Amino acid sequence: MNSPIPINTLLICGGGGSEHEVSLRTADFIQHRLAVVPDIALTRVEMDANGRLTGSDGEIYQLHQDRQLYREDGTTQPVHYVIPSIHGYPGETGDLQSQLGLFGIPYYGCGPEASKICFNKITTKLWLSALGVDNTPYQFLCSSEAEETAKATMALQEWGQVFVKASNQGSSVGCYKVSSTEELERALDEAFRYSPYVLVEKCLRVRELEVAVYPYDGELVITPPGEVCPPEDAFYSYEEKYNDASRAVTHVEAQGLSDAQRGWIREASCRAFIGLQLKDLSRIDFFLTEEGDIYLNEVNTFPGMTSISMFPKMMENAGHDFSHYLSSLIHKAMKTNDQ
Structure with a gap:
């Protein structure tokens, strides 16, 4: 009996952002679970903050629009499917999915618009x-100007306690529980370092x-x-x-x-x-x-x-x-x- 043709699956993890290490642990879980599937040939690469892909062998890889994964020595392998195991940017933001869509490579997870x-x-x-x-009562701020941050001060006065959250960060990154005006000022400064938009949400x-x-x-x-x-x-x-x-x-x-x-x-x-x-x-x-x-x-x-x-x-x-x-x-x- 002929063996099934392997599905060359590329597992991309890391991302170089604030959730890099957790992305590696998620990739460990996925890699372990797919190891028992005989017709899936998994290649794992780790992405850094510059988008560079490094294999477990230390080689640098590049994924091209011809759906081939290129090694530094010029050898290639086809990529049939991609698992973007990246929390935060660029995996959860839709950026990586947009690139894979342009390349015509199917992938695991939500599409670029839903992700964004x-x-x-x-x-x-x-x-x-x-x-x-x-969803919970909130205000959102589009800048750190006084007119905008005044909305946060009014929300704190009305609700007594608020969460200040950078709008486009995941997994509680850039999130702060605030009970005083002094804490609010610090939290807003920190949140705006992560994101151009900040959410101020009622604490319940x-x-x-x-x-x-x-x-x-x-x-x-x-x-x-x-x-x-x-x-x-x-x-x-x-x-x-x-x-x-x-x-x-x-x-x-x-x-x-x-x-x-x-x-x-x-x-x-x-x-x-x-x-x-x-x-x-x-x-x-x-x-x-x-x-x-x-x-x-x-x-x-x-x-x-x-x-x-x-x-x-x-x-x-x-x-x-x-x-x-x-x-x-x-x-x-x-x-x-x-x-």
Whole structure:
């Protein structure tokens, strides 16, 4: 019997940004899960801040528009599929996906427009409102001029406590919890270093709920909500989210939710996934207030897949195998691309 023709799959990780190291850990998870799939030949490269690709052998690689991966010695190999395992820029921002689209190479994850919309916290909120999905009260600032920052001061006075967030950063990077005008000034300065737009969001006492959304064997799966319980003295910071020594407690299924609450979370997740034209995966985060209000907080188009990450845990809890899930997406893309 002839062996199946291998699908040359390029795993691009790193990115050189603030989430470089976590991107490598996500790539470790994906590489391990695909190692059991016999017809997928995986090549892993690490991208630096200048877009240079380095292989595990130390060689420099270049991906060209002819869908060939070139080594420094001039040898090439075809690339049939790409997995952009990069959190933050340029993986979650749509930049890398745009390039792959120009090259005509199918890839894992959301397209460039959906990625760009969801990576920007402000445009996410505008789209969610248009889709009829409630989100937390906010102001957004388009500059650090006094007229704009005055809106932040008024929000702090009205709400008592706010989050200041750089609009186009992921995983709690550039996010600050603020209770005083002195803290507000420092937080705005820091946030504007990350982003030209800044979100000022009402701070609420909430339960933090998450669902994983992905296609599996032809059906769109929306998992039961999981829950993240950050330490009482801090919000769910970047360090708490990805540090193996995190003090945050996670529950793969949240307890004590009513059928109505679960139903609305499912409905809002479906509206977001379909309305934003997401593809292959997302982790959608919600806030449940003490008053019972539910707000969609964030749509993450490429969630972390580390040893403590919720997306793979919720998929496993739903009875689904990650290796089968991802290899099925790759095989489906190959059939579509051949047509």
